[in-house]
Amino acid sequence: MSTDSDSIRLAIAPVLHWRDRVRAWPGSAAYARATNILIALAAASLPWSTTALAVFMLLWLVAVIPTFDWEQFILDLAQPAFALPVALVALAVLGLAWSEAGWTERLQGIKPLGKLLLLPFLLGYFQRSQRGLWVFLAFLVSCTLLMMLSWIVLALPQLKLAHTASDGVPVKNYLDQSQEFVLCAFALMLPALTALRARQWRIAAGTLALILLFVANMFYVVSARTALVTMPVLLVVFASLHLSRRATRLLFAAVALASLLVWTTSPYLRQRIADVGVEYRAHDTSGIASTAQRLTYWRKSVKFITEAPLIGHGTGAIRHLFTLDATGQTGLEAEVINNPHNQTFNVAIQWGLIGVLLLYAMWIGHIRLFAGRDLVTWIGLAIVVQNITSSLLNSHLSDFHEGWMYVIGVGVAGGMALRARRRRSWRTPVVRRRANTAQHIRCRPGEGRDP
Template structure:
């Protein structure tokens, strides 16, 4: 049993390392996820796993991947592009395994803690490299970005800031001033970094959505009014004291009028991509043009064009359009049905449900301006976040079933006690039933 406990800890450590490496690397998370899957597969209860695949959270996810596989048949793109089009959705195949595993594992919080610690270190380094750019770990075009890019960094920092909102509120209500101060300080540092150092403008879209969501779920009306009054006042102060934020907003107008990609043209580029995407969708509205067809279609349309119209991309920077071009309205239906099923996993009001909800809502909202479900970094944040939090949420909904499974798996670590429910316990007299209690893992 010591070996089994060590094996479980090692498996949990692998997924925690995958989460911790996300802010720093692209290859390391993939390596750790493969190692985790290799470790997990021998431990799976396949009978229960197959039953779990029928649940909406798993079935709709797999249906979207299956549609992408079948979509290779009618695609006009080359086979290399068709296979490349499957790759972004491949990570979704890990989601059922994560959901199943974290219905049994007691260490889901390890994963969230590892990601938070990693992002905190990244945030501190971000402030440092803003003052000392020579300390960057990789060449990046943006100040204050130690590795990767400001889009990924913003997604991480915003996720951490909002995930910490509930622990901060809980600590305040419990008058745990030291813990509350710590959580609030971290939140302020993450948000300040995004507003004064570097951030994606997409964050300015999903942060208000997450703030409204938090207030509606966890605050009273009076507290909500006080919060938004405070946010309005702080926003005014930030606007007057952050030249970076003012410049980022002002750039939208400049980018809107851009006619080529020699300078700043992000807004005009997106509008061009979306306009062309709608034209492509109208050509094949039901089943789309097939897997991997985006670059092929943009290449075909760019013939004889100049400026922005001549740009060839394989990502229209909108997840709905990304899916609709390749798999039509059927793909869009599966995409939104999957998102809704994942939102429904987190109907509770505890920390795990809040973290999972933030992950899903952030991905949905940011996917209005990006293809974040199929992007590598944001996609893995989604898969790991929903998989870990979703598994924990499912375990909390059916503790008796999970404990019974644990009793069968680790009989030497389970104690069973006889208990009779008396009239004082319940108005209905129940037969003698065993209560299963599990000794905590070392």
């Protein structure tokens, strides 16, 4: 009998061995490395392919779920940075109940915000992972390659990787490309400043050259006007956080001179700015133009919001409302859209004042994550400020590309900032105890201590 038992144990020993190895694998260094590589690949694929991004993010989520401390994750959900994105998606789900749109449009209304559900997972994961900079470096390298290719396809359009309407845009569109280049240029400003202060001239020269190449591409090749609006805002935020008053004055003087030089040497930029006036006048002649379209969409959006100011018209109601309003109209008034090109209007039409309060509370909660002055907090703050500013002229939190920039960027930087904050809070009591102990040793009995 024992012989049979021994034989069975010997037969199943390899199975048990591999079972134990599989169970232990999520906690191994190799598994953690593979998980970090997946999210880095997702960030690197963002400028190039929507499909690759979706695949890598799905693989990352599947890989990361077995590694979570779910008790800690539930506790983290009490924090605004974790809870508010989930609350906004939950409101969108509830908004299905009072929407008058068809069910196809209702379900499509949830989709743009669905990616926000990954924010708590990213924040939680990067509180543990020490490879968050891999993600930012992968994105920077990918955008640098795209920028170099942009200069090439400007001269040789036949080398485009996809059919795009704009010169100098190898893939996707100039709107997404401009947002990427703005973020990279401003994220590099702090490393450039740090290198200059440390007199590390080669690093400073390299980062400054890369910044100038990104900015020059937008001024001389192709750019979105939303990106041009975002740049001064980010410049002011950077100067207020990282420069003295004297350095700020010097920086803005240099920017003013550079802007004058660019204006006189870039026919493309002058034409882009001049088109604003042309497009505004097109509003009165029912011409189809960007500025005229936005003015029409915003005017109609305000009307829709006033009809249901508190809870809105429900999830997916935007296209339904524009369809009803377009009946019997012509020109721009007859356009039917599902995106009013303003994130606040996008939310307010569907979920009213409650949705707007949640949206701005989420943005403020994420800004509060980045109260430091180091590289990670600067990158995170730049991402949030860029999204808020550009969302005045677009629905960039709901848009695929810019929305994923926000989710990945805030998730990674926010998790790293939370880890650093917790590390400081753990160290502070220890430092205080050591200081008190040292003070006690230095003092004679009865001296130097509070009663």
